[in-house]
Amino acid sequence: MLYVALPIKDGDKIIGVSRISMFITDIDNLINSLRDKILVVILIVMIIALLFAFFFSRNLTRPIKQLVEVSRAVAHGDFDQKVVLKNNDELKLLGGSFNNMINEIKSLFTQVNNQKLELNNIIASIQEGLVVLDQLGKIVLCNQSFEKMTDVESLTGKFYWETVRDTKVATLVKKMGNSSTNLTSEIQIKDEYYLCSANQINSKKEIVLIFYNISDLKKLENIKRDFVVNVSHELRTPLTVIKGYIETIEDDIDKKNLKYIEIIKNHTNRLISIVQDLMTVSQLEDNHIKLNLTEFNIEKLFHDLNITFEQKVKSKNLNLVFIINDNIQIFQGDEFKIEQMFINLIENAIRYTEKGEIIVRAGVEGSFIKFEVSDTRIGIPDKDKERIFERFYTVDKSRSRQIAGTGLGLSIVKHIVLLHNGKICVKSVLNSGSTFIILFPII
Numbered sequence: 291m292l293y294v295a296l297p298i299k300d301g302d303k304i305i306g307v308s309r310i311s312m313f314i315t316d317i318d319n320l321i322n323s324l325r326d327k328i329l330v331v332i333l334i335v336m337i338i339a340l341l342f343a344f345f346f347s348r349n350l351t352r353p354i355k356q357l358v359e360v361s362r363a364v365a366h367g368d369f370d371q372k373v374v375l376k377n378n379d380e381l382k383l384l385g386g387s388f389n390n391m392i393n394e395i396k397s398l399f400t401q402v403n404n405q406k407l408e409l410n411n412i413i414a415s416i417q418e419g420l421v422v423l424d425q426l427g428k429i430v431l432c433n434q435s436f437e438k439m440t441d442v443e444s445l446t447g448k449f450y451w452e453t454v455r456d457t458k459v460a461t462l463v464k465k466m467g468n469s470s471t472n473l474t475s476e477i478q479i480k481d482e483y484y485l486c487s488a489n490q491i492n493s494k495k496e497i498v499l500i501f502y503n504i505s506d507l508k509k510l511e512n513i514k515r516d517f518v519v520n521v522s523h524e525l526r527t528p529l530t531v532i533k534g535y536i537e538t539i540e541d542d543i544d545k546k547n548l549k550y551i552e553i554i555k556n557h558t559n560r561l562i563s564i565v566q567d568l569m570t571v572s573q574l575e576d577n578h579i580k581l582n583l584t585e586f587n588i589e590k591l592f593h594d595l596n597i598t599f600e601q602k603v604k605s606k607n608l609n610l611v612f613i614i615n616d617n618i619q620i621f622q623g624d625e626f627k628i629e630q631m632f633i634n635l636i637e638n639a640i641r642y643t644e645k646g647e648i649i650v651r652a653g654v655e656g657s658f659i660k661f662e663v664s665d666t667r668i669g670i671p672d673k674d675k676e677r678i679f680e681r682f683y684t685v686d687k688s689r690s691r692q693i694a695g696t697g698l699g700l701s702i703v704k705h706i707v708l709l710h711n712g713k714i715c716v717k718s719v720l721n722s723g724s725t726f727i728i729l730f731p732i733i
């Protein structure tokens with residue numbers, strides 16, 4: 291039992307005592323029931339706090355989660371996604387900016403796609419074959435015309451030489467690696483002729499090849515060449531006959547008319563030379579021309595040339611000198627054509643030199659055999675140096691006609707040099723002389 295007593299006072303005087311007693315078990319019961327109630331209240335408060343924390347955090351992470359999801363979808367190319375946030379806070383602002391950004395990207399993407407589509411359509415519609423190669427020579431892009439040219443589809447990823455097996459293209463691609471200028475070469479794929487032009491895209495080191503079909507032009511060129519050969523051939527006989535008759539009547543003609551005969555004779559000779567040179571040029575331009583390659587002695591060739599020009603040189607009071615350097619004796623080439631080349635060059639040197647000497651040299655320079663024909667007179671103006679190798683190009687028409695040239699000599703020379711894989715150039719100073727330099731690779 292538990293007893294509690296309290297005095298009852300009247301002023302300072304205790305007038306009674308109040309006393310209460312209770313069973314301990316009753317108090318224990320009371321405390322127990324109170325403790326249970328407190329525990330329940332704590333539990334309820336905790337659950338409410340937890341629930342509150344849960345909903346609060348969910349409210350905070352939901353928009354961020356949505357932003358992450360939408361950005362992921364956009365990264366995968368789905369630009370139709372939007373961030374929709376209910377709460378009017380900073381995250382909603384961020385969502386709004388994000389949506390604007392998606393719209394911006396979408397319109398840019400559509401623009402780029404349209405441009406790409408347009409470019410692809412343009413490339414596809416180009417009549418010329420177009421192919422882009424990477425640094426290894428693999429095809430990155432090509433158009434339908436190129437596929438048609440090669441008769442192979444789905445070329446992307448393949449090496450170019452798997453489809454175009456032409457050494458000239460390989461050389462062009464190789465050269466393009468070290469060059470920044472445009473290079474061209476004539477090639478043949480199946481029965482068609484193409485002019486292949488190579489360009490480099492500097493930023494990516496990729497090579498763009500464009501193939502222009504020039505088969506029709508080639509055909510036309512062949513027709514033209516055949517025509518020239520036929521006409522020249524037909525003209526040769528009557529001209530030779532005329533020349534014969536002129537020579538026959540020359541002796542019997544009276545003095546008064548002799549000068550006319552002389553003019554007719556000169557012009558006939560000139561016509562015969564033109565016809566002869568035209569035939570030679572046409573034959574040299576024939577794609578199927580074959581060189582008759584032999585090894586021949588340079589000294590003997592020079593000796594023969596000396597004999598050929600002895601008379602002409604003497605009559606003009608010139609000096610013709612042949613010099614062979616570096617102990618070269620043998621040259622490999624088409625002997626007849628090489629002789630023709632020298633005849634044309636020496637003829638020009640004699641023709642355009644009225645005083646001095648003509649020197650013909652042979653020697654070795656690096657991996658080349660070098661021939662030079664130099665003279666000591668009139669020279670060639672700088673502006674004409676490149677063009678004198680063209681057909682019928684003469685520096686000064688009236689001068690050339692006076693000296694009876696055909697304008698085809700150097701064109702013949704250039705063809706012969708190129709057929710031997712050589713190079714030709716001219717150095718010249720007006721009124722002091724010209725030197726024609728020819729380099730042939732040593733085989």
Ligand SMILES: Nc1ncnc2c1ncn2[C@@H]1O[C@H](COP(=O)(O)OP(=O)(O)O)[C@@H](O)[C@H]1O
Nearest residue numbers: 638639642669678684685695696697698699700
């Ligand atoms: N050695 C030279 N000296 C000066 N001019 C030259 C020489 N060789 C060629 N030429 C010039 O180049 C032109 C072309 O030469 P070419 O083709 O041989 O024709 P051509 O029949 O007139 O000689 C000539 O007309 C001449 O003006």
Ligand SMILES: [Mg+2]
Nearest residue numbers: 638695699700
């Ligand atoms: Mg000439």
